[in-house]
Amino acid sequence: MSFGIDNLPYGSVIGADGRRFAAARFGADVLDLSHLDPDLFAGGTLDAFLAGGRPIWTRVRADVVDALTADRYPLTPLADVTPVLAFTVADYVDFYASEHHATNAGRIFRPDGAALTPNWKHQPLGYHGRSGSVVVSGTDVPRPRGQFLDGDAVTFGPTRRLDFEAEVAFVVGRPGSRIAVADADDHIFGVCLLNDWSARDMQGFETPPLGPFLGKSFATSIGAWITPLDALAGVRTAPRQDPLPLPHLRETDPAHGLRLDLEVRINGQVVSRPPFGAMYWTYAQMLAHLTSNGSAVRAGDLFASGTVSGPDRGHRGCLLELTWNGTEPLDRGDGATGTWLEDGDEVTIAATAGAVTLAEVRGRVLPSVSADP
Ligand code: CA
Secondary structure, eight states: OTTOTTTOOEEEEEOTTSOEEEEEEETTEEEEGGGTOTTTTTTSSSHHHHHHOHHHHHHHHHHHHHHHHTTOSOOEEGGGOEEEOSSOOOOEEEEOOOHHHHHHHHHHHOTTSOSSOTTTTTSOOEEEOOGGGEEETTOOEEOOEEEEEETTEEEEEEOSOEEOBEEEEEEEOSOEESOOGGGHHHHEEEEEEEEOOEEHHHHHHHOTTTOOOTTTSSOEEEOSSBEEGGGGGGGEEOOOOSSOOOGGGOOOSSOOEEOOEEEEEETTEEEEOOBGGGOSSOHHHHHHHHHTTSOEEOTTOEEEOOOOOOSSGGGOOBHHHHTTTTTSOEEEETTEEESSOOTTOEEEEEEEETTEEEEEEEEEEEOOOSOOO
């Protein structure tokens, strides 16, 4: 069954009686984790649990397996609870770790220059995002408004180039700084899918010279259920990196690549199957780089891979690439084609890791809501 005993992702839900509780997902049910440890899960979130570190994560996972195997507590049907954000998002960082995505973006925006910038293979590039606009899967996303060019004129209004970015995100538990690649798994609890909604016209006008800002900060959706790294031991893979990065960023054996197979659907129609196993940088290298200057990470920090794209057209993880910046309409099924997201479109990102399923991240685009400011 999906979400069986080898998976057991964690989340936070509101029950039919209005009570919020931390839960482990098992098949079509959830287990209230306060049965296992009322103090650790007292707030109904994963916050204290994440901060506890790997010994706590290992103990609780064993206790959950034992409770489910022995039928120790009553379960609640998944259909009777409403998932909310599983943890308090501390800081949020988004990387740019797919060589295929970075190469495609470079070709689109710098057709006469090198596709990759000179720094790209020496460090996982990223930017600091906005943790307050991270929302749980199922949350509607109103079309954002902002500045962009209409011909040569600067205008303000609802974005005309709304996009998704299919990404994989990592949730930090144990705090730390200057974290070695080899120690990453002591600090990272687990994985979820992430949609970095992007307004390409706003992004294009505002980005030089300081980077992404309002074109990406209006909403970032994450899956409701965090799959522990423990469940992904069977899909580890080593990245191919040439040239080798500096010693503090070199991968270890075993390495930290993950063979996750993503699938992106718009209104139920599959539009892409991005392979996470083809990523250039691993999550351990991202964490090592993020903390290499002495910057610290805290429990609840979230960092994402950047758009996941592979070598083929059907692997591209955003509409920017799938439609080549709006110049090649995409087959939406039933003869329909389109370029950017339209009001009412629902984007779903799903993934499997061998026999393990990651919880999908889903969101629907709503019309822009506000009047002109
Ligand atoms: Ca992104």
